[in-house]
Amino acid sequence: ETGVTQTPRHLVMGMTNKKSLKCEQHLGHNAMYWYKQSAKKPLELMFVYSLEERVENNSVPSRFSPECPNSSHLFLHLHTLQPEDSALYLCASSQWTGGTEAFFGQGTRLTVV
């Protein structure tokens, strides 16, 4: 139990579908992150939220839309994705954004068909 829970664990969606990934942390942290992990590539930071405010958006296409309604929950809304968006999407949280250790969820394995 890492304290960071992601649902669903697996998701298959068509290119015209709309779906959402959910992340919840029970650690009392103030910062939350979305990462994309593709085969043979380093982890790519997508979004950073600090105290529910987005502080970084790493040139992510608009078909990915994050939402942070409170410090415990983070969503990633998906629409009109491409097959190359298939990857493991990891959520993480940390006490603050200033270099403290990050705790990761188990990830959502997304396949776009």
Next chain:
Amino acid sequence: AQSVTQLDSQVPVFEEAPVELRCNYSSSVSVYLFWYVQYPNQGLQLLLKYLSGSTLVKGINGFEAEFNKSQTSFHLRKPSVHISDTAEYFCAVFNSGGSNYKLTFGKGTLLTVNP
């Protein structure tokens, strides 16, 4: 800009043998350094971290790493590995001197422990 290089993409070893996974980083300011482990179909779990102080840091599962500032390295070691150590290992660096929120990860090293 900071970067992380993990020199070996795959490291096969036999059970009970010692192992070293290499990590070099580049950064113009002070850094925090981390090693994470990822088991199949799991997220990343922190093995150990260097923030300051002693350059030899000990982590979970018998792993340790040594921070070498002159060589900009943070190699991970274990004196005797088990089958259960088979996993992917990621080195990561955080720039402590700026407003950059990023943990920059290396590409990972797949450690395979054979019987």
